[in-house]
Amino acid sequence: MAINRDFLGREYRAPEPYEVTRGKIREFAEAIQDPTPIYSDTATARAAGYTDVIAPPTFPIILGMAGAGQAIVDPELRLDFSMVVHREQRFRYSRPMEAGDLVECVTRISDIKALGGNELMTLDSEMLTVDGEHIVTAVNTLVVRGGAEDDGTAGR
């Protein structure tokens, strides 16, 4: 089943702002085995000019995945999650996330297209503080393997 093209451009806002905490940053940095002190030691982060500890560059995927999750659970989208593979991930940063940030995340379906026998869907997640300061945009491209097989109009 092809992905429902009517969903192109739809937006999903996270139900509440995400609070970036020291504990979550530390847990994430430990999980990626990165001992850089700026992720765990407030004094080091402040000496470097930040307000508090900062998060590693891929930390915003936590919010991005939640945003993608909001979109892909909709049955009308006709996306077979068991066949989904992560194809590309991009981040454009204004600054690192910091402990204490309250982050709004809005995820938009920015592209849906066929590629070979597969379907590609791209989701852009804009992450801004509750005060409207841009932190990062995460762009997530998913492939649905074999997704276009039943769609006679699928091109290349």
Added chain:
Amino acid sequence: MTATIKYADVEVGEELPEQTYPVRRLDLIRYAGASGDFNEIHWNERVAKSVGLPNVIAHGMFTMAETGRYITDWVGDPGAIVEFGVRFSAPVVVPDDDKGAEVTVSGVIKKKLDDNQVVVAITARSKGVKVLGGSTAVVRLA
């Protein structure tokens, strides 16, 4: 904080020192918990094989995180990354033993931009197979 690498000191074509990172089953369990990505193909061999994979595979985002660490360790400031993008070209297969898999990351300065920024082209391999392709980071140097 500012980067420890100076823009004036790098040349297009310059290679960054290669680094190798371990990926064990326990690392994937821990990453699942920290990231919230509990997709079973990253920890359950039965499920992974049932969907046609050779074994449990690493989260693509775990590989991207190690690659991010590669860049931030080189530049000396995690806040120096302006853009970071990867394409997952093959999975990192992680066997159920104490050694697991390894990901070897390399980079080369592809372009010098304005405003002290450079484009680093990144490659990651596991068992000789390219697991990240078309991957770049734009970083602001000192």
